[in-house]
Amino acid sequence: MTIARVPVSSPPSHAPDVKRSSFKGELAGKGNATTEAVVGLLAGMVYGATSPLAGHPFDTVKTKMQAQASHRNCTSMDVVRYVYKTEGVKGFYRGLVPALTGGSIFGGIVLGAYGGTFAACEGTILAEPIPGTGGLRGAVVAGGIVSAASRSVIETPLALIKIRRQTGQSWLISPQSQHTLVNAGLQVKELYKGMGPTFWRSTFMLGTFFILNDYAVRLIPDVVNAPVVGPFVKGGVCATIGWLLAWPIEVVKSRVQADRTSNYGNKTTIRLIREIVKEEGLARTFRGIGPGICKSFVSNGAAMFMFHFLHEFMEKDESSS
Template identity: 30%
Template sequence: MSSSTSKPTTTYDVLIGYLAGTFSGLAKNAVGHPLDTIKVRLQTTSTQFTGPLDCVRKTYATQGVKGFYLGFTPPLVGWVVMDSVMLGSLHNYRRIIKQNFYNGESLDLKGHVAAGVMAGWTVSFIAAPVEYAKVKLQIQYGKGNRGPISVIKEIYQRQGLGLNGLYKGLVSTLIFRTHFITWWGSYHLFTEKLNSFNWNPVLVNFLAGGFSASCFWITAYPFDVVKSYVLANDKFNGSFKSWLDATKEIYREKGIKGFGRGFAPSIMRAFPANAAALAAFEGVLRLAGTGSH
């Protein structure tokens, strides 16, 4: 990615990444939510659906188009906030690392990986309660479905705010997002390669975003299954105490295949949703006069 000379940091430099991340979240949610719903439903039940197409058919037959958009509001708000925090943090971690460890020169692979992992851990503190509410909404199968406010209120009233409450999935989320090593490392490599063809920057960002997100989901998917399983099963409030316990439960009940349930809609969603998101993010940074690191 292009280098630039070091210059004093301004408030604009700090905040522009968060604004660009907001547009990324809007693009991601618009493209990816229906497939995310199918993914979560497959991850959290072993008997109700025979596969992705069966899940699509039964969801539409019983709940119509609205069934695919259950839980849409938390990620609409949450993904906008999460992408703003994630990509804003990524932008600023890159800037800080570049200024302090690279003398203002472009980051190499190690620098991009470090910034990406720190951004993943940072956004986990926003993502955990948002994803808990989203999963609870997505696994509603009746017609009298609750809304996001009532679900969040119920979780808080029954379980509080801590690691058995709204932050129930924090540990799982931190483990899952450690795989940003793959995402942002491969994004850097794909971007460098695609830039060598002198293609339009928007196309480069779109393709690099889609390919790198696909690499991320291939490596991180089993950890996402465990995260969804923890969040969907209330019994973890009592009889299970750790991410490892949930992993053992999945293996005991479903075998190794249990860690791949819902992979098809997830990988189908990964490319278009994240390609659109990264193109939007980088596009806003270019319009704002702030290049990639």
């Protein structure tokens, strides 16, 4: 008896890549990890540059209320009147250059790291929904953590310079040795003062931001993809909620970076929060929340608008190529 062989067709050598499913309005597209990292980097730089331009005056008021001893008992309007009276309008833009520089750099790093990480999780268990979360994927959480770590490395020294400028201090330290390399090392160490609270602040804030965005694009797509309202919901609302959760750590970060003494030493972020609550009350951990919320909503809403405009343009250009 002859057994007939059934011919098996071999797959075409140039089979198209299988694109993963996505939702309109996501912060990462359907490209591979490299493509999403590059697109996120460039679009994120626009996001990061737009944010301080739109909200720096609010940030100056917030920083003075949190970190400058002479303003710790003042209301936001007291600080506004003081700055305008003593320095004029330009006083609200002190520290803008490092904020603008840092914003564009770590905006690109954050969204590039998120896009690349999110895409790299394709085909792994992280691409699947986490049980009991309503469809939240592990890739979103992983992207948030990688973004927070990336942002902290870039942001810490630039934020210290900005805060020192906003509070009328120099960020440079006095030479403590006759050796140039020793002094350079001490200066770098000073610039990275506050790295711990910066990382934890970024993790809480960015994690919340990315997770809420993921839920929004899946559950209320008509709202988040509206031409004008959408970016302010995704950028303004989601980022502001993230800031609210991370605000006590932001207060600690501002104080640590504004301090030029060794008062804070090697104390952990949790210990510093406890000390502030014990000595000054719980309300102090939300110092500057008013101008901070205004700054977050305005700057992140405007930045998200610019991000999506450029992101969609680049995704279309990549697809056509």
